[in-house]
Amino acid sequence: MDISNQYWAGFFDGEGNIYFAKDLVHMKVGISQKETETLYLLKMRFGGYLSRTGGKYPCARWEVGGKKEIVSFLEAVCPYLIVKRVEAEIALEALKGWRESRNYKSGLNGPLPQEEIDRRRNLKKKFDEDRNDPKINPTSTEGVQHA
Numbered sequence: 001m002d003i004s005n006q007y008w009a010g011f012f013d014g015e016g017n018i019y020f021a022k023d024l025v026h027m028k029v030g031i032s033q034k035e036t037e038t039l040y041l042l043k044m045r046f047g048g049y050l051s052r053t054g055g056k057y058p059c060a061r062w063e064v065g066g067k068k069e070i071v072s073f074l075e076a077v078c079p080y081l082i083v084k085r086v087e088a089e090i091a092l093e094a095l096k097g098w099r100e101s102r103n104y105k106s107g108l109n110g111p112l113p114q115e116e117i118d119r120r121r122n123l124k125k126k127f128d129e130d131r132n133d134p135k136i137n138p139t140s141t142e143g144v145q146h147a
Contacts, residue, residue, distance in 0.1 A: 003041060008073075009080035011038065018087045020094070020124055027091060029070050030063035046073045071095055090127045 016031040032053070033039055039050055039062040048064035064070050071092065078088045 003045065005076045006080045008042065008045070009077035011042075012077055013081055013083040016084065018084065018091050020091075020127065027070060027094065028063055028065045029073055029091070030061055032059050032061045034059050036060040046076070048073075067095055086130045087127060090123055090130070094123045 012031060015033055016029065019028040019030070030048075031039065031042065036050070039060050042048075042062045043050055046064060047066075047069045048062055051061050051063065053059055053061060064073060074088045074092050078085065078092065081088055
C-alpha cells in the first residue's frame, strides 16, 4: 500500500507531536492513535517503533527518536503541514548540529560546545514563542478570550 506524504502530513497535523527534552539534546516525533493499523503502515514507511499506553484511555503510539528517522519523516511531511509546520521547521533546524551518537551530551565527538547549547536554547525559545503566536500558529489559544 503506497500512502502519500500528504496523507501522513494530515495525520501528523491531527494526531502527532514533536517533543524537545528540557536538556535540548533529545527530540522525538510521534503519533498516538487508538487504532494500530495506520501506525504499523507508518512504521513500515519511516521506521521507528510502536508502543502501547495503558490507563483510562489506552492507545498505541508510533515514535521515532533517531536523527535520520526524524529528518526523513519531517522532510517528507513538512511541505504539506499546516498546524505543525512551524514546529517541524524548527525541529529540522535544530537537528542540523546533532551528533549521530545516542549519548548526545558526551558522544563520540565529546561534550557539546557552549555555542551549540546556546543555539538549541534559542531554537527552543523560538519554538515555544511561535507555537503560542496566533499570527504564526492559527491553532494557538493564547490571547483568545472565551465567553
